[in-house]
Structures are given as structure tokens and as C-alpha cells.
Amino acid sequence: MTSFSLATINVDGSPTPTLVVGDRYYRIPDVAPELAVSGRGGLMTVFERWAGAEPALVAAAGRLTAEPDASPSLSAPARLEDWLTPLQYPHKVICTGSNYYDHVTRDGGHTGFSKEDNIPVFFLKPPTTTLVGSGRSVRYPVQSAKFDYELELAFVIGKRGRHISVAEARNHIAGYTIGIDLSARDWQRHPKHLVKFDLFGGKAFNDSCPLGPAVVPARFVDPGHLDLRFWVNGELRQDANTADMIWDVGEQVARVSEHVTLEPGDVVMTCTPAGVGLATGTWLKVGDRLEGQITGLGALSVEITDDHG
Incomplete structure (x- = not known):
């Protein structure tokens, strides 16, 4: 099973809920649209429905490990901030x-x-x-x-x-x-x-x-x-x-x-x-x-x- 993590990254001035797989960064709405995650609700939306969200994220991480370019990725954060x-x-x-x-x-x-x-x-x-x-x-x-x-x-x-x-x-x-x-x-x-x-x-x-x-x-x-x-x-x-x-x-x-x-x-x-x-x-x-x-x-x-x- 592919390990992954969940982050909130500043993208063009907006807090962006992000799936991190290896050294690649993906907007969660792009790779798991069924979760209906928005910048406004952020990762709180994910954890509020964790029982259903986790399997969707596991599946997304597996797909992206096999095909890293299957969804558009974000640039690595340029600054610690x-x-x-x-x-x-x-x-x-x-x-x-x-x-x-x-x-x-x-x-x-x-x-x-x-x-x-x-x-x-x-x-x-x-x-x-x-x-x-x-x-x-x-x-x-x-x-x-x-x-x-x-x-x-x-x-x-x-x-x-x-x-x-x-x-x-x-x-x-x-x-x-x-x-x-x-x-x-x-x-x-x-x-x-x-x-x-x-x-x-x-x-x-x-x-x-x-x-x-x-x-x-x-x-x-x-x-x-x-x-x-x-x-x-x-x-x-x-x-x-x-x-x-x-x-x-x-x-x-x-x-x-x-x-x-x-x-x-x-x-x-x-x-x-x-x-x-x-x-x-x-x-x-x-x-x-x-x-x-x-x-x-x-x-x-x-x-x-x-x-x-």
C-alpha cells in the first residue's frame, strides 16, 4: 500500500488541501472529487467524513504511484511559509x-x-x-x-x-x-x-x-x-x-x-x-x-x- 500524507499548502495565496505522494503534490479535489473538498472547508472536510474519505485517498495514492502524471501536480512549496x-x-x-x-x-x-x-x-x-x-x-x-x-x-x-x-x-x-x-x-x-x-x-x-x-x-x-x-x-x-x-x-x-x-x-x-x-x-x-x-x-x-x- 502506498504511503501518503495530507497537507494544507499555500498556492497563489490560497490554502489548498493537498495529497502528498512521494515527492509529488496534488490538489485533493483533482484526485478525489467525490470528497467535495474545498479551500474553505479544507482538510477539516476530509476528517469529518474520514470513514469514507480514507479509502478514496488510499485509492488515489495507489493510482498516482502507478501513474504520477494521471492528474496535474502542484509545484513543491517554494518556502517554509x-x-x-x-x-x-x-x-x-x-x-x-x-x-x-x-x-x-x-x-x-x-x-x-x-x-x-x-x-x-x-x-x-x-x-x-x-x-x-x-x-x-x-x-x-x-x-x-x-x-x-x-x-x-x-x-x-x-x-x-x-x-x-x-x-x-x-x-x-x-x-x-x-x-x-x-x-x-x-x-x-x-x-x-x-x-x-x-x-x-x-x-x-x-x-x-x-x-x-x-x-x-x-x-x-x-x-x-x-x-x-x-x-x-x-x-x-x-x-x-x-x-x-x-x-x-x-x-x-x-x-x-x-x-x-x-x-x-x-x-x-x-x-x-x-x-x-x-x-x-x-x-x-x-x-x-x-x-x-x-x-x-x-x-x-x-x-x-x-x-x-
Whole structure:
């Protein structure tokens, strides 16, 4: 079976839902017209009808592998900025916190805990103002002096559900992509906060969730055995494997669905391994170039710019 991914690419100033097969790029409406995907609905239209859309895309990818010129292809994106965030926009971006053993022990200083005696923590990022794509896409949060990064595996929901069992959870995941959870650590724990903990100020500010470059269907991904690597200005900061997760993706689906209905297109970020700036006191600054890579999902590269409003 031919592997493929789904992206949203800037073509002549318009967000274009794109099927990526090898090194070729195709407008989804050209290769799977039955999906009735438009630039306005974008890939959200695909994930909202994933049960029928996936077979159509599998068939299209197979045809295009055999005959790459069977449909007109797009030019490869000329700039990083042409790789837009794939989903514009999901109903929810749900983030899992403290979900890698080494992050909890090395970065967080917690030892002697057991999975059985704990439950995962979740929080939300507002999709329309936090999700950004590649390139010069992240404005520095001027309210913060402790700007930090967290490379994360993210997954996209393809089937609506509530109170989903762990056994059924994988059937609700449509695909996987790369996310970066950017954090303002001095707002996450601010001395003037009454309770000294704030995931809104610390995690939900503008441009705090780069996502991309594309979504790879779940059938092509083994989420429990993926290498994650993250660089700041070419310096390796994080190097780990998803096998170190405390709660795997199925358990996260089950736990999240105890609280809310998961809807097609929803994004779930799965937390980060050790190596964040919080552990070393090394913070991000304007001009820094960040790159995250996850096995089989490509690379997500962004640059931090001044915030001019």
C-alpha cells in the first residue's frame, strides 16, 4: 500500500488541501472529487467524513504511484511559509501534560511515583489563535521572559466519540503529525497568581502551537515506537522515543473522552520528553530557529519573530 500524507499548502495565496505522494503534490479535489473538498472547508472536510474519505485517498495514492502524471501536480512549496498548519481549524486542541517518564523525573524532579496512582492532566489551546504552520510563524510573547519549547507527537481524531474504551481508542484516530507546545514558564507559575499555576497564561497565548507539516494516516504509523528529535539553532535539545510515554495514545483517547466528546478533526498533543528549557534555564529568543522531527512524519521548522501586534 502506498504511503501518503495530507497537507494544507499555500498556492497563489490560497490554502489548498493537498495529497502528498512521494515527492509529488496534488490538489485533493483533482484526485478525489467525490470528497467535495474545498479551500474553505479544507482538510477539516476530509476528517469529518474520514470513514469514507480514507479509502478514496488510499485509492488515489495507489493510482498516482502507478501513474504520477494521471492528474496535474502542484509545484513543491517554494518556502517554509507555504506549509500552512494542516487543519484550519479544529474544534479543539487538547494537550496532555506530564506524560513522559524522563520529562517527569529529569525535568520535573518527581521520583518514586507510579502510573497506577496517578491520572493524566489535560488542558486546551484555542485553535484559531494558537495553531501556526512552518517558517517565520511564531511571534515572541512579549509578556514572557521565560519562553520555552516542547516537541510533541500529535494525533487527529477521525471518529466522534464519548466514553471511548482503550480497546476501541485507536479506531478513533485518523492520523498523526508533529506539534510544538510553546510555553511561557513565568506565566505558567506567576508569583502574583493566587494558586501559583496558570495553564492559560502559560500555554494558550498566540502562536503557541506550531503544527505540521502534514498529517500521516494512522495506518502508516506505529505511535508507540517513534523517535523524536528537537533542535534550537542546530543544537540538539531533545532526543527520545514515544515508548517512554506514561499513558499511550489509546489511553489518552479514553481519558480525554471521559470529559468531552471527541469530534473529527480534534487535535490531541501527547506531551514532551526531557530536555526542555525549564530544566536548564535556557530560554528562547527572537531569531531562534526551531526544528522538530518525528520518525515518518517529516520535520516541522519555525522561526521566532518580533510581535508587532
